[in-house]
Amino acid sequence: MTEPAVTGAPPTPRADLRPAWVAVDLAAVRHNAALLAQMVAPSRLCVVVKADGYGHGAAAVSRAALEGGASWLAVALVEEGIALRQAGISAPVLVLSEPPADAMAEVVAHGLVPTLYTRSGVRALAEEAAAAASTVAVHVKVDTGMHRVGADPQDVAEIVGAVVAAPQLRFDGLYTHLAVADGSATEDDDFTATQLGRLEDVRRSLAAAGLTPRLVHAANSAGAIAHPSARLDLVRCGIALYGLLPGPGLGPALAAAVAAGGGHGELRPVLSLRARVSFVRNVDEGERPSYGRRYPLPEPSAVAIVPIGYADGVPRRYFDGGGTVLIGGRRRPLAGTVTMDQILVDCGPAADVVAGDEVVLIGAQGEESISAWEWAKVLDTIAYEVVCGIGPRVPRLVIDAEQAAAAAP
Numbered sequence: 001m002t003e004p005a006v007t008g009a010p011p012t013p014r015a016d017l018r019p020a021w022v023a024v025d026l027a028a029v030r031h032n033a034a035l036l037a038q039m040v041a042p043s044r045l046c047v048v049v050k051a052d053g054y055g056h057g058a059a060a061v062s063r064a065a066l067e068g069g070a071s072w073l074a075v076a077l078v079e080e081g082i083a084l085r086q087a088g089i090s091a092p093v094l095v096l097s098e099p100p101a102d103a104m105a106e107v108v109a110h111g112l113v114p115t116l117y118t119r120s121g122v123r124a125l126a127e128e129a130a131a132a133a134s135t136v137a138v139h140v141k142v143d144t145g146m147h148r149v150g151a152d153p154q155d156v157a158e159i160v161g162a163v164v165a166a167p168q169l170r171f172d173g174l175y176t177h178l179a180v181a182d183g184s185a186t187e188d189d190d191f192t193a194t195q196l197g198r199l200e201d202v203r204r205s206l207a208a209a210g211l212t213p214r215l216v217h218a219a220n221s222a223g224a225i226a227h228p229s230a231r232l233d234l235v236r237c238g239i240a241l242y243g244l245l246p247g248p249g250l251g252p253a254l255a256a257a258v259a260a261g262g263g264h265g266e267l268r269p270v271l272s273l274r275a276r277v278s279f280v281r282n283v284d285e286g287e288r289p290s291y292g293r294r295y296p297l298p299e300p301s302a303v304a305i306v307p308i309g310y311a312d313g314v315p316r317r318y319f320d321g322g323g324t325v326l327i328g329g330r331r332r333p334l335a336g337t338v339t340m341d342q343i344l345v346d347c348g349p350a351a352d353v354v355a356g357d358e359v360v361l362i363g364a365q366g367e368e369s370i371s372a373w374e375w376a377k378v379l380d381t382i383a384y385e386v387v388c389g390i391g392p393r394v395p396r397l398v399i400d401a402e403q404a405a406a407a408a409p
């Protein structure tokens, strides 16, 4: 079978050629990993770095998280795991869904830990492991109510039996994924308890058959924060590693969990999205800048043009929802529709804004700040989608907080 050709790769983004960038603060990653590791101890911390580390850059985030106290990494795709190995990272890497049969050879070659939940998946992996004469640790996933991926509880014994019957496979983990875990409603708590109960039933019946995995796990960030009984042997934290709460109301639960673990402090946001004003023009009152002429200027205003648009992950809806940006430490409204490559900002009359000024779309400037959750509210989504939505055309500049000023282009 010939594979269809893949279209060409996009050009390498360069902040020196177009001043728009994501700053990724590795000191914040280390801090968050340490905070979470202490909070969940003696459970171990697996950090989820799928989707290029939720848009932050998987390799740099992984290294910093491991330095901060994480012991596992998790990805969604085999190619994401391969990228970590090619970056020289040797920590255990869990692939969160069962890889396709055609991907199993690479799973083995790169020493990834696959998730399995079908007989055909076990067979495909066992063949490749035997061919490579390698031993492969596997985690078996059970569906306890999310109804996405994972084996039905009544099928788990057969799948685990096939794993242990394959001389090259080792039954390293048993896990599930929580469907509602942000702790915001009583019925959510009840369903989380139901899922944990179903996982425990499976674990117990496997144990009765002499099948005991080294690690049992269930919690994502919300589970780790709001449901201590979900922590088990390992927690899989994504969003919290990046300094964002899984739900906007989880601040008190986080503070309580950190204190209960003997720690102190808060999560620190890792990412900020910044650019520089490329051009400033003076526009008369009543003029309507940008596509569709949807924003009548209330006064004669300086309109700042900023070279970042919806092709970079600033959605068109950001204008409709009343989104703002920071320039000169002040909030400023968009002056019309977000375009593909640029936004327009109403800086008001007599503004002291000039080309080259820094614009903050997400992050802090002076006393003001705009969070990913604020974007989520404007856009009627969640912070996860905001940070994952920042496009590959925007360069990721890795900094440590202490060097932030020096590193900005």
Ligand SMILES: *Cc1c(COP(=O)(O)O)cnc(C)c1O
Pocket (backbone or CB within 6 Å): 048, 050, 096, 177, 219, 220, 221, 222, 236, 237, 238, 239, 240, 246
């Ligand atoms: C993405 C994912 C996580 C991480 O979830 P967060 O809410 O970001 O902590 C954990 N487990 C699985 C199976 C996932 O797919």
